[in-house]
Amino acid sequence: MKKNEKEINNDIKQDNNQSKDEEIVCEEVIDNEETAQKTVGEAAVNQEIDKLKSQLEEKTKQCEEYFNMLQRTAAEFDNYKKRTAKEKGAIYTDAVSDSVASFLPVVDNIERALQASANDADFQSLKDGIELVHRQFKEVMKNLGVEEIKALGEKFDPNLHNAVMHIEDSEFGENVVIEEFQKGYILKDKVIRYSMVKVAN
Structure with a gap:
């Protein structure tokens, strides 16, 4: 049975409408796929950003810990230098005091010899006094090493x-x-x- 022209035109219109519907469906599918890909891509980027943020926070905490440690070490070293300088000064003062204390009896005997010479002591007693001071002086030196x-x-x-x-x-x-x-x-x-x-x- 032959189709008339009107039926043929209707068939063509239906085919065209069907093609358009298929195109629309295809476009929607493509749009949905692109949207899905964008959503997946954005999720991956957001996940990466979150990961980088947590790493940055971790490193920032480490840096703060190291900086605090450096400040403490610098303060401790400064205190150590001050304490050492103070101890060194005290050791020097003690050493000088001990040395002077060792020589004070010698000075006392020299003063006695001078007083004796002022009282017109004889030469021999003056000589004996000087020899005594000399022996005492040598003994002090020996004791100091x-x-x-x-x-x-x-x-x-x-x-x-x-x-x-x-x-x-x-x-x-x-x-x-x-x-x-x-x-x-x-x-x-x-x-x-x-x-x-x-x-x-």
Whole structure:
């Protein structure tokens, strides 16, 4: 049975309407997919942002802890420096006080000798008094650990002796100290004063 022209036109219109409906459905599906993808993408971005925010908070807390630790350490070090300087000053004062206290009996005896010489004491008693003071002085030095540097007859040592004169003399060996002008003193390994000497050859 043949379709007439009107029926054919209706069929074409229906096909066109159906195609349009399919296109609309397709567009809606595509729009829905794009919206879904956007939603998934935004969720992933938001999740990443939240993760970065929590990491930033964590690192900020760590930085604050380190900064507080640094401030405490700096304050402790400053206190340590002040305490050490104070202790060092106290040690120096104690050492000087102890040394002076050791020499006070010597000063007392010198004053007694001066008083005795003012009373027209005889020469021998004055000499005895000076020898007593000298012995006492040497005893104090020994107790402090101070020793005389041996010089006379010793080989010249620039670490202990200060040569102020030099002579050539065949009676003496090479670099021998033959005269001492001023005694030198040493405390442990520290030279307090070098011996002033004359050296031969």
